[in-house]
Amino acid sequence: MSQAKPSLLKGFRDYLPDVELTRRTMLDRVTGVFEGFGFGPLQTPAIEYSEVLLGKYGDEGEKLLYRFTDNGERDVALRYDLTVPLARIVAMYGDIPKPFRRYQVAPVWRAEKPGRGRFREFMQCDVDIIGEPSIRADAECMIVGLEVLRALEVDGVVMRVNNRKILDGMLDAVGVTEREARHAVMRAIDKLPKIGRAGVSAEIRETVGLDDAGLETLFAVLDRKIAGAADLAALTPVIGGSETGVEGIAELTELLGVLEAAGLGDQVEVDLSIARGLDYYTATIYETFLVGHEEYGSVMSGGRYDTLLGMFLKQSLPAVGISLGVDRLLAALLELELIPPRKTAADVFIALFDEEGYAEHVKLARVLREHGLRSELSLSPAKLGKQFKLAERKGYRFIMLAGPDERAAGIVNIKDLASGEQSRLALADVAEWASRFAL
Amino acid sequence: MSQAKPSLLKGFRDYLPDVELTRRTMLDRVTGVFEGFGFGPLQTPAIEYSEVLLGKYGDEGEKLLYRFTDNGERDVALRYDLTVPLARIVAMYGDIPKPFRRYQVAPVWRAEKPGRGRFREFMQCDVDIIGEPSIRADAECMIVGLEVLRALEVDGVVMRVNNRKILDGMLDAVGVTEREARHAVMRAIDKLPKIGRAGVSAEIRETVGLDDAGLETLFAVLDRKIAGAADLAALTPVIGGSETGVEGIAELTELLGVLEAAGLGDQVEVDLSIARGLDYYTATIYETFLVGHEEYGSVMSGGRYDTLLGMFLKQSLPAVGISLGVDRLLAALLELELIPPRKTAADVFIALFDEEGYAEHVKLARVLREHGLRSELSLSPAKLGKQFKLAERKGYRFIMLAGPDERAAGIVNIKDLASGEQSRLALADVAEWASRFAL
Numbered sequence: 001m002s003q004a005k006p007s008l009l010k011g012f013r014d015y016l017p018d019v020e021l022t023r024r025t026m027l028d029r030v031t032g033v034f035e036g037f038g039f040g041p042l043q044t045p046a047i048e049y050s051e052v053l054l055g056k057y058g059d060e061g062e063k064l065l066y067r068f069t070d071n072g073e074r075d076v077a078l079r080y081d082l083t084v085p086l087a088r089i090v091a092m093y094g095d096i097p098k099p100f101r102r103y104q105v106a107p108v109w110r111a112e113k114p115g116r117g118r119f120r121e122f123m124q125c126d127v128d129i130i131g132e133p134s135i136r137a138d139a140e141c142m143i144v145g146l147e148v149l150r151a152l153e154v155d156g157v158v159m160r161v162n163n164r165k166i167l168d169g170m171l172d173a174v175g176v177t178e179r180e181a182r183h184a185v186m187r188a189i190d191k192l193p194k195i196g197r198a199g200v201s202a203e204i205r206e207t208v209g210l211d212d213a214g215l216e217t218l219f220a221v222l223d224r225k226i227a228g229a230a231d232l233a234a235l236t237p238v239i240g241g242s243e244t245g246v247e248g249i250a251e252l253t254e255l256l257g258v259l260e261a262a263g264l265g266d267q268v269e270v271d272l273s274i275a276r277g278l279d280y281y282t283a284t285i286y287e288t289f290l291v292g293h294e295e296y297g298s299v300m301s302g303g304r305y306d307t308l309l310g311m312f313l314k315q316s317l318p319a320v321g322i323s324l325g326v327d328r329l330l331a332a333l334l335e336l337e338l339i340p341p342r343k344t345a346a347d348v349f350i351a352l353f354d355e356e357g358y359a360e361h362v363k364l365a366r367v368l369r370e371h372g373l374r375s376e377l378s379l380s381p382a383k384l385g386k387q388f389k390l391a392e393r394k395g396y397r398f399i400m401l402a403g404p405d406e407r408a409a410g411i412v413n414i415k416d417l418a419s420g421e422q423s424r425l426a427l428a429d430v431a432e433w434a435s436r437f438a439l
Numbered sequence: 440m441s442q443a444k445p446s447l448l449k450g451f452r453d454y455l456p457d458v459e460l461t462r463r464t465m466l467d468r469v470t471g472v473f474e475g476f477g478f479g480p481l482q483t484p485a486i487e488y489s490e491v492l493l494g495k496y497g498d499e500g501e502k503l504l505y506r507f508t509d510n511g512e513r514d515v516a517l518r519y520d521l522t523v524p525l526a527r528i529v530a531m532y533g534d535i536p537k538p539f540r541r542y543q544v545a546p547v548w549r550a551e552k553p554g555r556g557r558f559r560e561f562m563q564c565d566v567d568i569i570g571e572p573s574i575r576a577d578a579e580c581m582i583v584g585l586e587v588l589r590a591l592e593v594d595g596v597v598m599r600v601n602n603r604k605i606l607d608g609m610l611d612a613v614g615v616t617e618r619e620a621r622h623a624v625m626r627a628i629d630k631l632p633k634i635g636r637a638g639v640s641a642e643i644r645e646t647v648g649l650d651d652a653g654l655e656t657l658f659a660v661l662d663r664k665i666a667g668a669a670d671l672a673a674l675t676p677v678i679g680g681s682e683t684g685v686e687g688i689a690e691l692t693e694l695l696g697v698l699e700a701a702g703l704g705d706q707v708e709v710d711l712s713i714a715r716g717l718d719y720y721t722a723t724i725y726e727t728f729l730v731g732h733e734e735y736g737s738v739m740s741g742g743r744y745d746t747l748l749g750m751f752l753k754q755s756l757p758a759v760g761i762s763l764g765v766d767r768l769l770a771a772l773l774e775l776e777l778i779p780p781r782k783t784a785a786d787v788f789i790a791l792f793d794e795e796g797y798a799e800h801v802k803l804a805r806v807l808r809e810h811g812l813r814s815e816l817s818l819s820p821a822k823l824g825k826q827f828k829l830a831e832r833k834g835y836r837f838i839m840l841a842g843p844d845e846r847a848a849g850i851v852n853i854k855d856l857a858s859g860e861q862s863r864l865a866l867a868d869v870a871e872w873a874s875r876f877a878l
Contacts, residue, residue, distance in 0.1 A: 003751065004490050004493070004494065004751055009486055009487065009488060013484065014532075017480055017541055020479070021480060024480055037804075037814070038814065040460060045448065046517075047559075047560065052444075064510075066486075066510070070550065074448065076448065078485075087445075088445040101815065132818050133819070136797060137818050261801070262798060312445040346474065346476070359701060376540065379568075379571050390536055393536045
């Protein structure tokens with residue numbers, strides 16, 4: 001039998017139990033908030049017909065698709081995000097009651113050049129509302145997002161919000177009106193934190209041929225500080241009174257009012273340089289930053305994408321959503337020590353002194369578990385020192401042990417690894433003892 | 440913009456929120472049991488180097504791999520099971536403390552011919568213990584499995600257990616000694632419930648050339664009823680005293696003793712016709728059936744695979760595991776009404792009478808959620824009849840509503856959709872009311 005090299009593809013990750021437990025703890029809290037707002041879970045396949053995914057992510061996105069021919073000669077591709085599969089679902093199952101609120105937590109695949117914080121497989125975690133035109137739907141997603149961060153005990157966050165229509169108005173003002181060219185500009189602006197003003201200018205100059213005067217107008221808008229409704233109103237002449245732009249200004253003004261009414265005004269600010277890279281956004285867009293830790297990038301982003309559904313259906317359908325950057329947020333939470341890393345899922349390690357002790361230990365573990373304590377059974381009577389070391393390495397709090405003498409006396413030894421304290425307990429009292437330490 | 444057909448690949452499934460909620464409820468209970476036994480969660484990538492997966496599943500399995508060339512010209516394949524990735528992990532991360540107890544819940548992909556209950560993407564849910572040679576490790580996996588079914592309130596299950604070494608002994612007796620030929624026989628026997636004795640005989644005759652006398656000996660072993668240790672001991676001459684076979688008999692006898700000691704003797708029976716299809720099993724093997732509902736097939740299967748790790752490492756490493764057939768079990772639980780289907784994750788639908796009511800409703804929902812009730816906010820003041828109908832279709836228990844008069848009076852209307860009863864409640868009493876209905 002030839003030996004295979006046990007290696008991992010670049011850009012992919014294994015999550016060993018310590019990290020995965022922490023991630024699961026985080027995701028459980030997140031989905032708990034989602035369900036609290038009436039969002040139900042959805043799962044879709046990892047593989048879709050390529051036709052379903054093509055034409056949704058722009059040229060740059062499409063190049064990153066894991067696309068292949070399957071065993072039945074079908075042209076298929078791995079899921080690139082959770083939004084397009086949602087659009088497919090809504091188009092296929094016409095009888096889903098609307099507004100449809102769903103969440104989905106699932107990996108997506110993009111053949112990116114791997115780099116720091118950039119992976120080819122990563123978890124997405126989205127909530128969306130389909131079929132609700134009101135601006136309150138935009139607000140609802142932002143409220144859910146902020147509530148998630150509150151549930152994770154993350155203090156100091158800011159949502160930077162914008163409206164694509166304002167940027168479109170700005171492009172009207174500088175004469176960039178063609179759809180593809182507009183998308184190219186959005187994608188360039190989206191890279192501002194990464195490649196800076198010079199990089200963005202160069203890219204826009206190259207892709208859509210905008211001149212220096214146009215670029216100046218553009219950055220004048222992007223840089224503009226907006227503290228409230230009055231500043232938004234003052235934007236109208238700057239974008240030459242573009243009809244689309246004025247619509248965007250009105251929507252953003254209304255959204256700020258709704259968020260104010262919902263009591264979240266202080267966590268939201270307008271940032272006209274937020275553009276989002278994806279083609280499908282049509283109006284409200286936002287990103288979320290940890291104040292003082294902006295280096296993690298946006299941990300939660302989203303917006304409105306009213307025309308995407310029209311790519312599957314004959315008519316368009318109102319759609320809003322927010323996406324949580326699970327891995328990025330987890331990295332931030334761990335580094336900022338907002339979530340304690342957990343080593344093991346269990347609390348008690350039951351060491352085995354002699355094989356004859358096994359049956360008794362099975363019963364002991366059952367009692368502990370029934371009273372809320374998770375318990376791992378040692379299955380081989382290895383040297384006790386070795387077993388104790390293993391329990392410590394695995395991060396257990398307690399070690400229990402009953403040799404022949406203890407079993408005969410109906411007692412069990414307990415060592416508390418946190419305090420180093422050792423004690424003995426009658427087997428009859430284990431249930432009561434366990435209840436004291438249960439989660 | 441051309442319109443894409445919103446279609447789903449054959450053999451793949453969407454899980455809409457009602458089904459997915461039920462599945463999640465089930466999986467949460469399952470992983471709760473796993474963690475109770477000290478198993479930690481693991482996640483591995485969907486895509487692996489083909490080299491990692493090849494040579495592990497036999498020719499028939501290998502044909503079902505979703506294998507393709509990625510954008511960087513690498514030969515890759517989608518995960519076919521969770522066992523081989525686990526073996527890769529153990530080989531790559533040498534410092535994982537052993538015995539290593541991990542569970543993994545994740546989809547796998549196999550390009551099977553889709554059929555009733557047979558899908559190209561399905562969820563696997565495995566627990567394994569690596570590095571524990573004792574037969575008690577085999578028992579531990581079976582105990583965890585039976586505990587899972589108990590936690591799911593499934594009554595009447597039986598684990599049918601066997602040992603590959605006994606089957607190998609039987610093959611020694613009929614002169615089938617070559618490794619590949621033995622695997623072919625195991626795979627044929629594994630199909631017994633599907634293709635019957637004639638089908639199995641034909642397949643074995645064809646693939647390994649066994650004659651009628653050999654087949655007779657073989658079925659004499661497979662058919663043999665084993666009620667206890669004495670029956671197992673009586674098996675030795677039947678398999679011609681094969682050394683491997685005798686080893687298997689000793690192991691199976693010991694395993695039955697351990698399970699008896701653990702108090703599970705009545706849920707386990709020996710079935711010498713259990714073979715398992717996968718090449719990597721080496722000793723204990725078992726399948727689990729719902730008594731009286733055997734038509735669902737095995738809902739939980741596993742065994743020992745001590746040599747698989749040797750395909751990555753220089754030495755072999757003891758390994759045991761059990762795999763839960765999530766979708767099959769879920770289908771059974773739903774059809775047998777052992778798990779109630781849930782329509783929505785939330786409890787209260789807050790209808791919107793007028794736009795001015797929104798801000799008040801946001802606060803109301805927050806109070807409900809803080810006191811444990813999940814609440815969906817209606818965001819548009821559509822006709823009340825329409826909103827009530829939507830709440831019903833979504834499966835909510837309560838509808839709340841506050842028009843301008845109620846808001847002025849500081850009260851809210853409540854309709855209990857279960858009883859049809861309507862009542863009014865002071866806003867100040869909502870918290871107390873919610874606590875009564877919280878989960």
